[in-house]
Amino acid sequence: MTQTAQSIATVNGDKADRDIAGQEYLAFTLGKEEYGIDILKVQEIRGYETVTRIANAPDFIKGVVNLRGIIVPIVDMRIKFQLGEPTYDQFTVVIILNVAGRVVGMVVDSVSDVTTLSPEQIKPAPEMGTALNTDYLIGLGTIDQRMLILVDIDKLMSSAEMGLIEKIAA
Numbered sequence: 001m002t003q004t005a006q007s008i009a010t011v012n013g014d015k016a017d018r019d020i021a022g023q024e025y026l027a028f029t030l031g032k033e034e035y036g037i038d039i040l041k042v043q044e045i046r047g048y049e050t051v052t053r054i055a056n057a058p059d060f061i062k063g064v065v066n067l068r069g070i071i072v073p074i075v076d077m078r079i080k081f082q083l084g085e086p087t088y089d090q091f092t093v094v095i096i097l098n099v100a101g102r103v104v105g106m107v108v109d110s111v112s113d114v115t116t117l118s119p120e121q122i123k124p125a126p127e128m129g130t131a132l133n134t135d136y137l138i139g140l141g142t143i144d145q146r147m148l149i150l151v152d153i154d155k156l157m158s159s160a161e162m163g164l165i166e167k168i169a170a
C-alpha cells in the first residue's frame with residue numbers, strides 16, 4: 001500500500017466510516033492458528049532472510065535487517081507467543097509493519113489472504129488462558145467455518161515487554 005493511500009485512509013478512516021464498510025485484515029498463520037492484523041498497518045510482505053543478531057535482546061527479537069537504509073527490528077511471533085520452536089522454510093515470511101511511525105518486522109509461518117470483516121463477524125475475545133494475552137486482542141473474526149484471532153498490533157508492539165516503540169498516546 002502506498003504512503004498516500006495510508007495517509008488518506010488515516011485521514012478519512014474514522015472508526016465509524018470503517019465499521020460501515022467492514023475492516024480488512026491480513027490473515028497469517030502461527031502453528032495451527034490463524035491470526036489477523038489491520039491491513040492498514042502493513043507496509044510490505046517479504047520472504048524471511050538472515051538477520052543481524054543484537055546482543056542482550058530478548059529471544060523473540062531475532063535481530064535487525066537493513067531495509068532500503070532503514071534498520072528494522074525483526075520479532076518472531078512464534079517465540080513471542082510461546083508456540084514452540086520456529087522453523088524457517090520457503091513459506092516463512094516477514095510482515096513489515098508501520099506502527100506508530102516506526103517500522104517493525106514480524107516473522108510468521110505464512111500469510112494466507114486479506115479478509116474483510118463486518119462488525120457482526122467480530123466477537124469479543126474470551127477471558128481465558130490463551131497463548132496471547134487478551135489485552136492485545138481485538139476479538140475473534142468468524143468467516144464460515146474459519147476463525148481469525150484478531151491482534152491489536154499497535155498495543156502489542158508498543159507494550160512494555162516489547163520495548164520497541166514508545167507508548168502510543170491515548
